[in-house]
Amino acid sequence: MPKFFIEHPVFAWVVAILISLAGVISILNLGIESYPTIAPPQVTVTANFPGASADTAEKAVTQVIEQQLTGIDHLLYFNSSSAANGRVTITLTFETGTDADIAQVQVQNKVSLATPRLPSEVTQQGVVVAKANAGFLMVAALRSDNPSINRDALNDIVGSRVLEQISRVPGVGSTNQFGAEYAMNIWLNPEKLQGYNLSATQVLTAVRNQNVQFAAGSVGADPTPEGISFTATVSAEGRFSSPEQFENIILRTDNNGATVRLKDVARVTVGPSNYGFDTQYNGKPTGAFGIQLLPGANALNVSEAVGAKLDELQPTFPQGVTWFAPYESTTFVRISIEEVIHTLVEAIVLVFLVMLLFLQNFRATVIPTLVIPVALLGTFFGMYMIGFTINQLTLFAMVLAIGIVVDDAIVVIENVERIMSEEHLEPKAATQKAMTQITGAVVAITVVLAAVFIPSSLQPGASGAIYKQFALTIAMSMGFSAFLALSFTPALCAAFLKSTHSTKKNWVYRTFDKYYDKLAHRYVGVVGHTLKRSPPWMIAFVALVVLCGFLFTRMPGSFLPEEDQGFAVAIVQLPPGATKIRTNEAFAQMRAVLEKQPAVEGMLQIAGFSFLGSGENVGMGFIRLKPWEERDVTAEQLIQQLNGAFYGIKGAQIFVVNLPTVQGLGQFGGFDMWLQDRSGAGQEALINARNIVLGKAAEKQDALVGVRPNGLENSPQLQLHVDRVQAQSMGLDVSDIYSSIQLMLAPVYVNDYFAEGRIKRVNMRADDQFRAGPESLRDFFTPSATATGADGQPAMIPLSNVVKAEWNYASPALNRYNGYSAVNIVGNPAPGGSSGQAMSAMEDIVNNDLPPGFGFDWSGMSYQEIIAGNAATLLLALSVVVVFLCLAALYESWSIPVAVLLVVPIGVLGAITFSMLRGLPNDLYFKIGMITVIGLAAKNAILIVEFAVEQRAAGKTLREATLEAAHLRFRPILMTSFAFILGVLPLAISTGAGANSRHSIGTGVIGGMVFATVLGVIFIPLFFVVVRRMLGDKLDEQSKEYLAVQNDGGTHRPDR
Template sequence: MPSFFIDRPIFAWVVAILISLCGTISLLNMGIESYPNIAPPQVVVTATYPGASADTTEKTVTQVIEQQLTGIDHLLYFSSASSSSGTATVTLTFETGTDPDIAQVQVQNKVSLATPRLPSEVTQQGVVVAKSNPDFLMFVALTSSNPTIDGNRLTDIVSSQVLDQIARIPGVGSTRQLGSEYGMRVWLNPDKLRGYGLSATDLRNALSTQNVQFAAGSIGTDPAVDGQGFSATVSAEGRFTSAEEFSDIILRANNDGTVVRLKDVARVELGPQTYGFNAQWNGTPTGSFGVQLLPGANALDVANAVRAKMAELAKSFPDGVTWFAPYDTTKFVTISIEEVVHTLVEAIILVFLVMLLFLQNFRATVIPTLVIPVALLGTFLGLSPLGFTVNQLTLFGMVLAIGIVVDDAIVVIENVERIMSEEGLSPKEATRKAMGQITGAVIAITVVLAAVFVPSALQPGASGIIYKQFALTIAVSMGFSAFLALSFTPALCATILKPTHDHKKNIVYRKFNQVFDWVQGTYSGHIGSAVRHAPRWMVVFVLIAVVMGFLFVRLPTSFVPDEDQGYALAIVQLPPGSSIARTEKVMTDMRSIILKDPSVEGVFQISGFSFVGSGENVGMNFIRLKDWDQRDLTATQIIQQMNGKMQAVRDATIFVVNLPTIRGLSQFGGIDMYLQARAGQSRAELQQARNILLGAASQNKALVGIRPNTLEDAPLLQLQVDRTQAQSMGLSVSDIYTAIQLTLAPVYINDFQYGGRVKRVMLQADAPYRMGTDAFEHIFTPSGLASSSSSSTSSTATGGTVASASTGLDAAMIPLSTVVSSKWTMAAPTLNRYNGYSAVEIVGNEAPGYSTGQAMGIVEGIVNDKLPKGFGYDWTGQSYQEILSGNSSTLLLALSVVIVFLCLSALYESWSIPVSVLLVVPLGILGTVVFSMLRGLPNDIYFKIGMITVIGLAAKNAILIVEFAVEQQQEGKTLREGIIEAARLRLRPILMTSLAFILGVFPLAISTGAGANSRHAIGTGVIGGMLFATFLGLLLIPVFYVSVRRLLGDKLDEVSHNMPKPGHDPDGDGPHGGPSNGPSGGGNPSTTIVPHAPNVGDVTHFDSDPRRGTDRP
């Protein structure tokens, strides 16, 4: 193939241009995101049991559904929550890559089996099965500079004009409003009701019967009388539309012509339909909502669509109302991608400078510089059909690929330049001869580097997605690199290069050449000594391997590094039973502290809602940090400082935490586990075990912020009806609880029209009448026993009668305090289960200087050593994925080495040569481990990817030397002479390619800004591994080759052939004639083992005699 393109350079240019054009089109059509769809898909089952407690909901709904969740394909784990509002939620998490639609159907089928066993109240409400994405893409907030528009009005604008439009955007899974739209609030006064002899039930009935919509019909329509000349529709009064109309509702008409209206016993206003939420930006009220993605949707595309739709909707907002996104995860995505692109450009520049320094020829340097963009664009062309996106992982692979791509080009150019200089051939002939020598090496390097990533591409789970992004990116780039090295690069060499002339070089080149000549001479002497004393150096190598293994197992483990995403999250929880007013006070105190921090741009505060749960005693703060280049501290440092400052806030527990690096795996960064009662222990015993765990964790310096991810038990007022007393007074239990509900709870009555939308009418007692246990003294209900002394009656608006205030009113209206007693107790707002066991979720973080793997190990030790028998644990979310990743890492490394060995064995038709190549691997791993330790980096996924990359590149250097050693032996040199000469000849290209790769990766290791921690993780390990593999490998590769060939020679190869080979000297007594036992002809000579050299003998077999201490001349 090279000869074809050498003779047809224009054809080579056309191919390169077509690759570039198609790659550019593919790049423009690929989505952009921070990470691919790594989070496992989830399906959520939701059921509601109105009026049930958390305990009742768990026993009658949650457990019934859970018992059917068996035999579902690809199910990883499931968790459930039963709330005091009667809501049961079961979340099922599936393996990454599972089709969420199929998963949803399977879950739906299982739930249908449980439906007949559910309470009828639950089935009437319906059981919903839906795909879920628990993570918020962004929050959008409306603010107003118009003083007449308050937070409630802004919230209603969101509900009426915005929310439905946003929910229709493709890719939006759901929206969550932080607040409520307007409703018609009827605030009743129980004392006035009693004064008029009315009950709350009378109000409800009046609202239901008078606020109605009727279809009145029409006149003059068929069938009609003869001669009817017209027809018309009849319209009747519809539902009320204003507070004034509701206020005039008639509750009772008296015989004297007077009436009792709603405004006489209640206050009517247009207000929030529900209360308990409040969202503010830097203390300014907002109308806000959150946006969640559909599983598999592209975050950047959806966020752009949301922003575009908001800009369109803003045109119809009232004057003074504007919108912005106080929390937007895509800002980090965009900037982190830009940072990697900058790193990519920096890498290309550094690689160019290294090549120019070594080649000292601008024409020669231009060639690989032209190849780089073609190969990278070709990579996008190959990745697009695979469904890949432009993300941090694929771009990291591109950065690594730059060094690999120029490797192939440099190998070609350096060899062409050497032949032109030494043999005086023209560029075209030198290129032709050079390609004949190195085609085999290029193919071998490509196969090895591509093969080393094959096991990682087959890994399951979230870690497998990450591995696959790197593996296929580098493998595809290697394929294009090899193709271009055998086509475009030779064509460029034959046409661009010029014969060398002995013109005087500049001082930089002269000084560099002097230093390099000295290095080359010194190196040749050292490797000669090393080869002569190979056993000693093999002992040193064994010690290096032992040290490598020792350090490797001591390296702390993790999943992915925490990132500075430009936000911090502050979780607030007040004592159980705290009101929203107390929560607001704490949030105000927090805001004053947060905004004083010079690294903070603003804070988005939500009262009444948190990832822990919803309630008046919880809150959440999204702290927006200034851009990365505008502050000196990282998010981790800011979080550490802020946790200390929050100690000054009284009356609340506050944790400031980082956001998870990979969205959708967990709600927070750090560790995440469920403590389970596996022996059927009670909830109280589980709580006690939880407290033991939390107490022990608080004493360990490696753990910080270990806490339960749930609401604490809250005060509960337990009511008890004296049924005997109630019966004697003519009261039914239903009447009693209806009166209580209509007074204390916001009850939905019916609907009304406002602003072009249907909204709700809500009935509830005014605030002063539901502030304490004395509320029951103000709640009255009519007795079923009519007073015999009643002398006058009046009609109610609903057609009933009530006793007049002067004739038996006290006998007819019974205060509930006479039949209802109450007592305070504590109850869990939410009960959790995990994989079928009662459980409590525990989350937290590792202390600075420790890894998540170490933190997880410590927590496991506490559970195993300090908790009573019968309690267990399961990791979930990101921690679960870390366990899966760690379990497969050793196998992954071993498989990578095995596949490289098999590929080399097939290429060289030898079992021994691959051994000498792969012995360099521990050197690279040692460098990766040492450099990671020096920077305090753990053994995470990026470390493993870097290590696998180093395995391939270290083997590449060894291949370059071994390949030429084989050629030198073909020319008649001894084993030792051949390897020394090969090492000397390949020193320059090895140093050039290795330094080009190292400097190409160097920007990753020193980068700052968004996503820097991930870049550090992969860059540091790769640089360390390549430094050790290059400089130690240059010395030890010849030792490995000579030692292995002397010790094994082709004895292993003979076993595979299972018969003696002609020319083989089994006794080592002397040379024999005849053909070599290696492969011959038919391919490139570089892919053969040493063939027979006439008049010299079988050099390989002679030198492989282990009884000989020196080579025979």
């Protein structure tokens, strides 16, 4: 193939241009995202059991459904929550790559088996099975500089004009409003109801009967008598639209003609339908809502579409109302992608400078520089063909590929330049001769690198998805690199290089050559020394291998590095029973702290909602940091500072945490553990065990920080007990009693009304002062079915006569994990530690400090870290084995692969050493870097061993062949290695968004290549000699194969 393209350079250019065009078109059509679909798909099952406690809901609904969740394909784990309001949520998590639609159908089939055993109150409302959405894509909010538009008005604009429009944007999974649109609120006065001898149920019935939409029909419609020549639709007064109309609803008409209207026993207002939330940004009211991404949707595209829709809606808002995004996850995505692209450009420049320094020929340097964009564009085309996106993983692969892609071209050019210089051939003839010498090496290098990466793409799970994106991108770039090295590069060498070079060199080149010649001379001397005294050097090698294994076992483990995403999340929890007013007071103290932090831009506070659950005593703050270049602290450093400062806020527990690196793998960064009651000891014993774990974790400050339960603490609840005998004797039905209580204490949905072009809700409940405490029961009355008053009307019986109230503490929600009662515990590693160390410390506590019957499981990113760690050793071993087999097949020899692969531990030792010196853990990026180092270390060995084998076949002794190969291959090895190291250097020293991931992969790869180059070039010749001597070769004799060839007249095939 090289000969054809040398003879047809225009054809080579045409092929390169076509590859480039295909790549450009592919880039325009490729999606852009931070990570590909890594998070495992989830399916949720939701049900409601009105009026049930958490315990009742768990026993009657949750466990009934869970018992059927068996035999579901690719199910990893499931967890459930049974809330005190009767709501049940079961979340099932599946293996990464599972078809979410098929998973949903399978879960639906299993739930249908449990439906006949569920209470009728549950089945009447339906059990919903749906694909779960990931975390918040963004939180958008409305704010106003118009004093007449308050928080409630902003929330009404969101609910009535914005949410439905945003929900229709392609890719939006769901929207969650932290507030409510307006409703018609009827505030009952129980005292007046009793005075008029009316019950809340009677009021409810009257409103429903009179606020109704009728279809009146039409006149003159067929069939009609003859002579009717027109028809018309009849309209009747429909639903009410103003408080005045509701106030005039007639509740009762007495015999004397007097009427009782709604305004006589209640007040009617237009206001929020729900008062559970309060949102502010930097202390100013907002109307906020969260947007969740549809599974599989592209975050950047959806974010842009949402922004465009909000811009479209902006002119419809009242004057002074504008929208903004206090939290947007795609900001980090965009900037981190830009940072990697900058790194890509820096890598190309650095690689060019290294090649220019070594080749000392601008024309020769331009050739591999031209190959880089062609190979990368070809890789983009390959990515498009197999359905990849432009993301951090594929771009990391591109950065590493720059240093690898030029390797093949450098090997070709260096060999052509050497032949032109030594043999004084013309460029075309020199290129043809060079290609006959190195085609085998180019093919071997490509096969080895592909063999290293491709096995890693077969790993399942979230880590497998990461390996696959990286590995296949690298493998494709290697494929294009090899193709171009055998086609485009030789064509350019033959046409572009000059046969004579200027003998005058500038001082930079002269200085470089001076020191290089000294280094090369000393290098050959060291190699010669190692060949003479191989036993001590092999002992040293064994020591390095032992050290490598020792350090590897001491590396802290992790899954993915936590990133500075430009945001932090504050979780706020006050004592059980605390009101929203107290929660806002805690937020005010937090704002005072944040205002003194120069790195903080602002905070969106949401009182009444957090990832722990909903309630007036909880809240959450999205802390927005200033752009990376405008602050001198990272998110992790700031989080530590804020946790210390917020610790002084009395009456509130406040934890500031980082966001998860990958959306959908947990709610926070850090670890995610479920403590399980596996012996049925009960909820109290489980809580006691949890407290032991939290106490012991607090003592391990060297490994753990911020360990806390991820859920709401037991809160005071008013337990009502109906005296059924007493109620029966007074003519009261138990269901009527509970209905009366519900009508007074809970906002009961009545029906709808029409306002501002929309259908809105009508709600009813007792007025504020009648819901202040348990004594309110004496103000609630219900009519007796048997007793009558002095006026002959049914007697109104105070509910306090038949209902007794007592206070107790109960959990707002009961959780289960994989069928066991469980509590969720989350936390973070201590500063400087890794998630693997923190998880190990937690495992020790559960295993050693808890009584028998309790166990644990991991969830989210922690679960993925466990399965990724278990597969890592097998993955690395598989890569080495595949490389060995490929080399054996290429060289028809079992010994040459051994000589090549013995250098791998040296490269791995370098990766481990550099990462440990920098305090980096053994995470997925480090493992990817190790796989890269394995391939590149083997590549260096191939360059020497391949040439040594050729020299042996040409009749040289083992010593001569090895020293000659080491001498001739030293310069291209240094050139390609330094090109790669400097190409990756921008990753290792970068700052800003996504820097931790770039550090993790860049540091290990650089360390591995430094060791594989500095130590590897010394040991590789030694390995070749030792292996050949073990097979019977003598150091200073010609090979038996060469002698056999000579004796057979050149017909004997050497046995390598």
